[in-house]
Structures are given as C-alpha cells and as structure tokens.
Amino acid sequence: MHDIRAIRENPEAFDRDLERRGLSPLSAELVALDDARKAAVSAAQAAQERRNALSKEIGAAKKAKDEARATELMAEVARLKEEAPELEAAQAQAAKILDERLAAIPNRPKAEVPPGADEHGNVEYRRFDASRERLAQGRQHFELGEATGLMDFEAAARLSGSRFVVLKGQLARLERALGQFMLDLHTTEHGYLEVAPPILVRDEAMFGTAQLPKFENDQFSVFNGLDYIKSLKRLAETQRQDPDIDPAAGTDKNFWLVPTAEVPLTNLVRENILAEDELPLRFTALTPCFRAEAGAAGRDTRGMLRQHQFNKVELVSITAPEKSDEEHERMLACAEAVLKKLDLTYRVMTLCTGDMGFASQKTYDIEVWVPGQQTFREISSCSVCGDFQARRMNARYRAKEGRAVNFVHTLNGSGVAVGRALIAVMENYQNPDGSVTIPSALQPYMGGLTRIEGPNH
Template sequence: MHDIRAIRENPEAFDRDLERRGLAPLSAELIALDDARKGAVSAAQAAQERRNALSKEIGAAKKAKDEARATELMAEVARLKEEAPALEAAQTEAARILDERLAAIPNRPKEEVPPGADEHGNVEYRRFDASRERLAQGRQHFELGEAIGLMDFEAAAKLSGSRFVVLKGQLARLERALGQFMLDLHTTEHGYTEVVPPVLVRDEAMFGTAQLPKFRDDQFAAGDGFWLIPTAEVPLTNLVRENILAEDELPLRFTALTPCFRAEAGAAGRDTRGMLRQHQFNKVELVSITAPEKSAEEHERMLACAEAVLKKLDLTYRVMTLCTGDMGFASQKTYDIEVWVPGQQTYREISSCSVCGDFQARRMNARYRAREGRAVNFVHTLNGSGVAVGRALIAVMENYQNPDGSVTIPSVLQPYMGGLNRIEGPNT
C-alpha cells in the first residue's frame, strides 16, 4: 500500500518508479482521488461546524425570545441533519475508492534494482559450486522416482487431479528429512523462532501480504471467508498486524514448515511433468520484521540463511537479482536462488527472498514505537523461502543420482534418515 502523502510530496519520483515497473504515470489520478476524498471530508466537517454554530444561535435566539428566528434556525439544523448521512457516505466512498486504487499498484523498486521487462533482465549476483563434481546431465526426478516405485503421479491424479503427487517410503521420509533439517538449521543457527501457524486465513490476512485482491485467481478459496495459504509468509507476517511494537523487540524472525496451496492459474502448459509446479507443496518460510534502517541489512542476512541450506546440501546454485519487470507485486527488491538440476540441464528457482519496505505494513497497520523520540512508524517486512522442500527434493534426487537409478543421501540428511545413506534403485 502506498502513502498518498509521499506521492503528493514527490509525484515525479513516484511516476518514475512506476515507469520502471512498466506502468503508466498514476500520480495525477491518485492526487485527484485524494482531492475528492479531502473535499468530501471538508464538506462533512463544514456541515458539522455549521450545525454547531446554529445550535449556539438557537440558544441565543431563544434567550432573546425571538421565536421566529429560533424556528428558522432549527429548520436549517434539521435539514443539515438529514444531509449528514449522505455526506458521511460520500466521505467513506471517496476514501474507499482511493484505498482500492492505491492497493492495486505494485511496490516501488529500489534504485539498485536492474531494469528489465522479464526474467531475461535478471542479473547474476553470485554463485556457489558444490564440492562434488557437477552432473552435466541425468534423469529427471520423476523418472528416478517412478522407476523405484516411490513417486506416484497416477495415484495422485485419481485422488486430486493434475499437479499433485504421492510420495512413498524412503522418498516420503527424505522429503520429511529435508523439512526438519531446514527448520533445525534456521532455529538453532540462524536465530529464527519456529511457528506452527494456521493454514486457513481470512481475507484481511491475504490483503495484508497483498495476495488479495489482485491475485485472487491464484488462490484456493476454502469457503466461509477462508483461504488456503499460498505460503506461510501470509500468517507469519500477519502476526504483527494491527500491533505497535517496541523498537527493542525488533527484529522479529519467524520460520515455519507448512503445506502451501496455489491454483497456478497462469501456468497452463508449464512444467506439467513432475513436482516443479504443484497445487500443493511443502515449504520452509522465513519472515523478518525490522525497523526501516535495518531492512536492507536483514535482506542480505535472510539470503545468506537460505543459501546455507544449499551449501550444507552441497548443491550448485546461483543467486539472481530480479529486474523491475520480474519482481513480485509487494517487493522492493528480490533475490532468487536457482539450483542446478541436471535432468533439465538448467538452473531452477528454489528460493525467493524479498524486502517489501513498509508496503505490507501499511496494509496490515503494523507499526513500532521508536526508542528515541517515541514516534510511531510502520515496520518493514521481509520474506523468503528457506527453502521450498519439494524443489529441494528434486535437486537432491537429480544431483545425487547414481547410474543404477539409486540416489545417494547427502551426509547432512543421513541422521534424519536413521543413518540410511542411499535410496536403492530397482536393480541395485
């Protein structure tokens, strides 16, 4: 959500930032809507002030025993009283129109975000090469999983349709191990507090993190005003909604392992085979709530925490700074971590870490009281994948595959697998 006062103070800068997002200038339209809101507020206030003044005049007229004047004044008060609901409704409607328009506009990119229209404008930030020899090519995860009988897409389709999977046996355990490993890492080494949040949330929570109203078609509605969460970012970030925190409480760092649900409305025909793009998947989420001057530093810290997962799994990856045309709606700046998958002979996104500034905080009315001066300001919010569990499973399977169809288990996961170091193929 944008601050209309900031737009009024520097409309040219606002329009330049929108242009970087590929949008037309909007400051003039927004200022006009705010003028209409202010006009409605002024009209309602003027009517109330006139009623207050008339009340005093009525008292004076009655004191002077001027009944004719008092009657005339009382008639005007009655008229103003009749008009009051319409004036209040006009004020409410003008504020609603402005708020809806502001809520539909994406966040302003930071100055250092590279320009670009789509993913082709993204810029490599850094990369990590695994100590193991990188496989240049290999079988895809679904070929490996189906061959050993532990990954069943047909059974899932009978249960739920396309874009679902049933994992069995040691592959199911490996996915569970990955999630537990990530949670342990983030809570014991990175200082995040583990949370088990609801996976059903109301409209207000989805609005707060900007899934609603713009991305309604990408979500799963659960009925009775509930939505299935597309990511734990939604409940974790909304933990501070409508709160005023003390600056000494910041930063807050939360992590959660939850199922995530996405309609993938715009993904027809993309990644139809395998687990890369599912309606339901598990993900470890990272969320930080900070003071404004600390959010850039926290963004780099969050990225490093997500990278640590892949380093400990000894997986080759690269970090990309997303360009203005590829960033998410609520983001000021985003890093994507892309892991090497030899089955496709390319890098695929496994984590996205974003700083949102006060964009979400304004939608949630999440604030903090400064240590000095006691001023109340909006917090900054950040979110990132730490990381997507299903995609980590894909990366492990494809990078640790053996010629006989078995999959070696990374050493860091073996304690979570009861000491098992290999998932055997059918001919091993």
C-alpha cells in the same frame, strides 16, 4: 500500499519508479482522487461545524425569546442532519476509491534493482559450486521416482487431479527429513523462532501481504460447508425474485488456503504497535502451501516442479526501516546455507524490475542446478518489501528516541521450498543404477540410511 502524502510530495519520483515497472504515470490520477476525498471530508466537517454553530444560535434565540428565529434555525439543523448520512457516505466512498486504487499499484523498486521486462533482465549476483563433481546431465526426478515406485502421479491424479503427487516410503521420509533439517538449521543457527501457524486465513490476512485482491485467481478458497449451503439457499430464493442477479452473489468466501507461510507469519504483527527494542522479529514455519497456478497453464506439467500443493519452509523478518537492507542480505545468506550444507550448486539472481513480485522492493532468487533439465531452477525467493505490506496491515513500531510511531519494514523468503529441494537432491545425487545417495547432512534424519535404492535392489 502506497503513502499518498509521499506521492503528493514528489509525484515525479513516484511516476519514474512506476515507469521502471512498465506502468504509465499515475500520480496525477491519485492526487485527484485524494483531492476528491479531501473535498468530501471538508464538506462533512463544514456541515458538522455549521450544525454546532446553529445549536449555539438556537440557544441564544431561545434565551432572547425569539421563537421565530429559533424555529428557522432548528429547521436548518434538521435539514443538515438529514444530509449528514449522505455526506458521510460520500466521504467513505471517496476514501474507498482512493484506497482501492493505491492497493492495486505494485511496490516501488529500489534504485539498485536492474531494469528489465522479464526474467531475461535478471542479473547474476553470486554463485556456489558444490564440492562434488557437478552432473552435466542425468535423469529427471520423476523418472527416478517412478522407477522406484515411490513417486506416484497416477494415484494422485485419481485422488485430486493434475499437479499433485503421492510420495511413498523412503522418498516420503526424505521429503520430511528435508523440512526438519531446514527448520533445525534456521532455529538453532540463524536465530529464527519456529511458528506453527494456521493455514486457513481470512481476507484481511491475504490483503495484508498483497495476495488479495490482485492475485485472487491464483488462490484456493475454502467454504464452511453448512454456511455455504445456507448461502446457496438464500441465493436461490433471491434469484426467484430477481432472475438477473449475479450467480456469485451471496456465497461469501470464509477462508483462504495459504499460498505461503509468509501470509500468517507476516500478519502476526498486524494492527500492532511494537517497541523498537523488540525488532527485529524473525519467524520460520514449515507448512503446506496451496496455489492454483492459474497463470501457469501448460508449464512444467511433468513432475513436482509446479504443484497445487507443496511444502515450504518460510522465513519472515520484521525490522526497523534502517535495518531492512542489512536484514535482506542476512536472510539470503540463511537460505543459501541450506544449499551449501546439502552441497548443491546454485546461483543467486537479482531480479529485474519486470520480474519482481507485486509487493517487493528488491528480490533475490536462488536457483539450484538440476541436471535432469540441464538448467538452474528457482528454489528460493527472498524479498524486502519496505513498508508496503505494513501499511496494508497497520503494523507499526514506537521508536526509542522521540517516541514517534512508524511503520515497520517486512521481509520474506523461502528457506527453502521442500519439494524443489527434493528434486535437486534426487537429480544431483543420482547414481547410474537409479539409486539416490542421501547427502550427509540429511542422514541423521533418515535413521542413518545412506541411499535410496533403485528398482534393481
């Protein structure tokens, strides 16, 4: 969410930043909407002030026993009272229009973010080469998994449709081991507080982190069964009275399945005023994540790369503004530590203006080498959002000096995606016989097991 005052103070800078995002200038439109809001506020205030003044005049007229004047003034007060709801509604509507417009505009990129229209404009920041010899090619994870009988996409399709998987036996344990390894690393070595959050959240939480309203079609919604049936009955009755009514009316969504634990973790500070001494706050969680992948039709349909349901360890930081850039680099290093301990080759990319997320000021993507595809694939994304999400959540802190109340800065990152880490381990640690060597960092979580055997064992 953008600050209309900052836009008013420097509209040229705002438009330049939007242009870097590939958008047309919007400051004039936004200032005009704010002018309309201010005019509505002024009209309502003027009417209230007039009513207050008239009340005093009525008292004076009655004291002077001027009943005619008092009656005339009382009539005007009555008229103003009748007009008040309309003025208040106009004020609320003007504010709603401005807020909705501001909420639909992506965050402003930092000055150092490279320009570009899509992923081809991303710039390599650094890379890490594993100590093990990097496989130039190999079988893909689903070929290895299906050959062992421990990765079953057909059973998942019978249960839930496409973009799901059933993991069994040692592969299921390996996925669990990865998640536990990451949580232990971030909590014991990196200072994150482990949180077990709800994975069903309300509209307000999704709006706070900017999943709503823009990305509604990418989310999964959940209805309370009984309430949903009642709403359908109400809708049926309404449609009998008005056949032209919108079929979607009257079926309100109750909850959303989280697309990432960023949503509940960041919203832990919503509608709060923190003390500066409390910052930074660092949270981590391992949760299932759910994405409709509405914009990914036909992409990565084989295997586990793009699933409707997957597990991910999330990192979230809440900081004072002057510390957010430093925290961004720290978060990136924490996510990188996972891949270093797993001894996986990866590179870090600074995303360009055209490839950044909606709420991000600056984003680093970590891409891990997957020999089955002979390419690097994203396994983590670490973003600094400034006060963009905090304004949507009304998350603030009180400064030690001067006691001023300001918006916090929020950051989020994958620490890392568990399913993609499983893919990377399987493909990079595969052996010619189809077995998979278990990285030494994970062996304590696997009961000392050193490899997942191929189909010939």
